[in-house]
Amino acid sequence: MTKLNSKIPEGPLAQKWSLYKQNAKLVNPANKKKLDIIVVGTGLAGASAASALGELGYNVKNFCYQDSPRRAHSVAAQGGINAAKNYRNDGDSIYRLFYDMIKGGDYRAREANVYRIAEVSNDVIDHFTAMGVPFARDYGGGLDNRSFGGVQVSRTFYAKGQTGQQCLLGTYATLNRQVSKGTVTMYSRREVQDIVIVDGRARGVIVRNLITGEIERHSAHAVVLATGGYGTIYYLSTLAVNSNASAAWKAHKKGAYFANPSFVQIHPTSIPQLNDYQSKLTLMSESLRNDGRIWVPKTKNDKRHPNEIPEEERDYYLERRYPAFGNLVPRDVASRAAKERCDTGYGVGSTGLAVYLDFKDAINKQGKKAIEHKYGNLFELYHIITGIDPYVEPMRIYPAGHYTMGGLWVDYELQTTIPGLFAIGESNFSDHGANRLGASSLMQTSGDGYFILPYTISNYLADQIRIPHIPTDAPEFEEAEKVVKERIEKLLAIKGKQTATSFHKRLGRIMWDYCGMSRNEEGLKKAFGLVKELEQEFWKDLAIPGDEKNINQELEKAGRVADYFELAELMITDALNRKESCGAHFREEYQTPEGEALRNDDEYMYVAAWEYAGKSKEPTLHKEKLEYKFVEVKVRSYK
Amino acid sequence: MKVKLKIWRQENAEAKGSFQTYTFDKVAPEMSFLEMMDAFNTQLITEGKEPVAFDHDCREGICGACSMYINGHPHGPVSGITTCHLSMRHFKDGETITVEPWRAKAFPVIKDLIVDRSAFDQIQIAGGFISMNVGGAPEANSIPVKVKNADEAFDSSVCIGCGACVAACKNASAMLFVSAKVSQFALLPQGRVEAKERVEKMVAKMDDLGFGNCTNTYACEAECPKDISITNIARMNREFFSAKVS
């Protein structure tokens, strides 16, 4: 078994990052101009990296599939962004934030990385504030905070329920400044279809121009993937519908290991599915659990209107089961608890797949105005979508696929197993272990891009200053382009009868049923077979009208679904391999008598990094053993 | 439910487009407008025809991608929402629904209902930022901001860059969009430093790109899905004139 080198610097936890920075190699300004960097993605991770690298003087090429970088999915993040500022004097610190994330991730994240992200969190807030991001403020003029699940301090900075929008637009502005200076060139409506490796190093990408259909070659000294998560593998999820795993998956097939693919966060509070046409699930931010109380009726199949069910006949099951954290338990715990209530017949709404999130007490205590000020746009959103006014009637919510802790394996430098290929933001696996705490993705994506990658990529590029611009007529580019074109031709040639979306829906259903909120061996094995069968049907009966020389959205979808079939198999393989329950990965065979996740630290305290072995071949598992030197490993309890 | 769909079809930027009329009878009132379009596209594909191309992504009213001009209104007849939030509840059985792309010189159609809105990016690139390098920021709470200013800046900052304001305006003016960004920064101490240059550069770029003049018809405000107020335009005008005289 190959030993993965995570390159964690020596030294005390709190000094590792400073020591790394002190020893990292630098590139002088004159040389930076000669070095090209490709950044794929313009979400918080990609746009922050592209702008920070542009500021340093590198030549940056930045890609996204949307028509404008401002539309990357980070724009949809709602509730907030964490930092260890301790503005509330409530006992917060960098160590506390680090500890909460390690515990929240159920001891499956790497200590050094998590400590570093906690360390830079304060810089992120300073930067956003200076960039004019209008975070909520107190009357004294300072920044306000709120609480999120799984923690006992208030460390979340927010801009109403639109924190992601505000952070992303702030970052889009920093990006635009670099575009105006010519250090960053923006390539919108481009989809990366493959990564080009020359002499063992990532040297470029093959891209489809989504307007003209042209296949373009782009080269660079290093490539950064910031392509987000793969939650849309479930078809219905809280992600933007075009989100996809294709670029990361192609990197995997070219040699980048994929870590913990089955670690997927199912978010407890989404608006439930209302009908079969639905294309998307809308999140109701976790911040609502600051003031909302979750309950179901104490009797099964109670069809009364929620407002008619008296207090004593309501089961506030989170407060009952987890008195210490109550409604603010972490997401995996809250999701499973909702599923348990619904599966046993206490669910509400027409499908029985929903629970109530009730603001009655908060409105009575704080007044409608205060609630409106905090959550106005979320209440409005709920009202628009469901037609129900949450100021007078409790919201109905149910878990939905939301965030992928799994992703490309990276070392401390955020470099994948392919030299010169970096992965940041949600596309990598690193910082959240088996479960992400709320408001820590915006922190991680921005921290990765603004404050971490610029150091680590320079350390890599310092050895590359003598390499001239990489020519795109090298045979490796030729070959990669050929493979991309052949796949497009193959997809178009099927000329079957079923749409890419119909396959996606069926794939999503399989994954949701067998590799979603809870898993078991029998189900996973069954799912594996079902995915394989469906994939074969896809390659025989897919319908794509039109050709490749124009905008062809069906072709775009088909490519993404084709990659999802392969990723689905890897997710299932990973879920089967991990014979324990940890965080969001709940294997029914491994639980405590109270139904809590039962870890097996002796055998599974590792990151499962999978190496691609070829189509339909069993991938090779590499284990990165996790060591906890600075926290005591405990049973995670929120009781 | 059954509807008649009168949709603008255009092969590409160079082609001459035209309206095509279709009947579609698989409409359910609980569908969103885009879900209705998905279902309609499935029907077209099954018939071996090309589906209607349209921009969309988040489907929750925040990314600003969706952009359909429905029955004479950008984002359809219901105010304060984007196309992706428009529900088929608002249409009648048997109704004819006309669907067009945004129409503006600065937003050329590139296929069916998809337009090129990169002019909006160009305006932001001209000056829609604060020139502070990563790492150079002071401690966040060292810049106190009045709640009133922070709230007003927030209200201006929620523009999603969809372009409905331009599509709604008979002059295809981008004033509401530009003024929202100018206002956000003008209201915050962090943004005051470059206020003069910013407004001048953004307005000059807007004029360059072929957006029309504002003649105060208020159509933009009425159709903006994010309720961006025209008081932003007044603020931008003040900023602009004081920049000119100083």
Ligand SMILES: Cc1cc2nc3c(=O)[nH]c(=O)nc-3n(C[C@H](O)[C@H](O)[C@H](O)COP(=O)(O)OP(=O)(O)OC[C@H]3O[C@@H](n4cnc5c(N)ncnc54)[C@H](O)[C@@H]3O)c2cc1C
């Ligand atoms: C509804 C919702 C609410 C959330 N709320 C919060 C919150 O309150 N706090 C929090 O911390 N986190 C939140 N999250 C999580 C957080 O928003 C995401 O994890 C984070 O924004 C991901 O950022 P990213 O930069 O990694 O990727 P994204 O923002 O997803 O960006 C991906 C980018 O990659 C590009 N891309 C993808 N594939 C390709 C390709 N093949 N070729 C070219 N470009 C490509 C896309 O165009 C896009 O620019 C939320 C998530 C959701 C879904």
Ligand code: SF4
């Ligand atoms: S001002 Fe309103 S209509 Fe115009 S782009 Fe912004 S959100 Fe859209």
Ligand code: FES
């Ligand atoms: S699809 Fe994002 S705003 Fe409508």
